[in-house]
């Protein structure tokens with residue numbers, strides 16, 4: 228029996244395996260970030276490319292095709308993703324879009340004859356980040372993929388895809404796992420405090436695991452303890468101290484903290500940082516709603532790009548000044 232990459236993906240995986248004989252030529256795996264869609268796409272590609280599949284359709288893990296895929300060298304597999312780019316100042320950053328050249332490369336790739344006798348697989352992840360030109364370049368091959376060609380698109384926000392792309396795909400929705408399943412799995416990964424971490428991660432177990440593994444959990448406590456006492460907060464010192472946090476970690480912390488303040492202010496309850504329920508309950512009613520909303524909106528916008536062109540410490544200091552201002 229070939230197993231799903233995570234226990235909560237079992238049903239989705241069985242559905243894919245059942246379609247192994249006649250797979251969807253354009254598959255859209257849709258669902259929130261952090262539930263394992265990428266891993267599912269990956270083992271599905273492997274199952275399709277494997278040259279000695281198991282009776283249930285899963286990959287064998289030992290044939291040449293499986294080895295090539297594992298080493299990133301399978302000639303009939305193409306992964307289209309965000310590339311790293313180096314700017315004029317020599318800084319390397321992740322591109323924010325999949326560009327049209329990459330889409331054209333995929334179109335050319337599927338026109339070639341396959342190297343091996345089986346399928347050819349194009350994985351597009353994250354499909355949400357196809358820019359308009361790239362999406363348009365893919366439309367025609369998605370509509371009528373060449374023989375034995377399978378596209379797998381992975382999307383956190385399928386509504387951001389062009390409707391014409393969506394309509395050409397067979398969609399498989401991956402929802403949040405039941406909390407019990409996720410907590411049990413996290414506990415099996417030696418994550419202590421799994422329930423709290425899962426809540427903090429909005430119910431997505433892989434995000435919770437990243438928190439636990441990233442060591443940023445210790446930093447989280449320090450950051451939130453400072454944010455919980457805005458009257459004592461020193462923007463200059465903290466800006467310097469926190470500039471080493473990864474942009475993603477900082478964004479998640481700030482976004483969820485502001486979200487909790489709003490939730491307390493408007494609905495009287497904490498959504499994410501349950502271990503900070505007391506200070507949040509104290510701060511929420513003190514917050515100036517307009518200023519809190521303005522900062523929360525800015526945080527949401529920042530989350531869309533997560534690029535930091537400015538001096539990081541200065542940027543954090545400016546944020547902290549605005550944050551302090553929320554409380555008068």
Ligand SMILES: [Zn+2]
Pocket residue numbers: 276277278279280286287288289290291292293
């Ligand atoms: Zn194999």
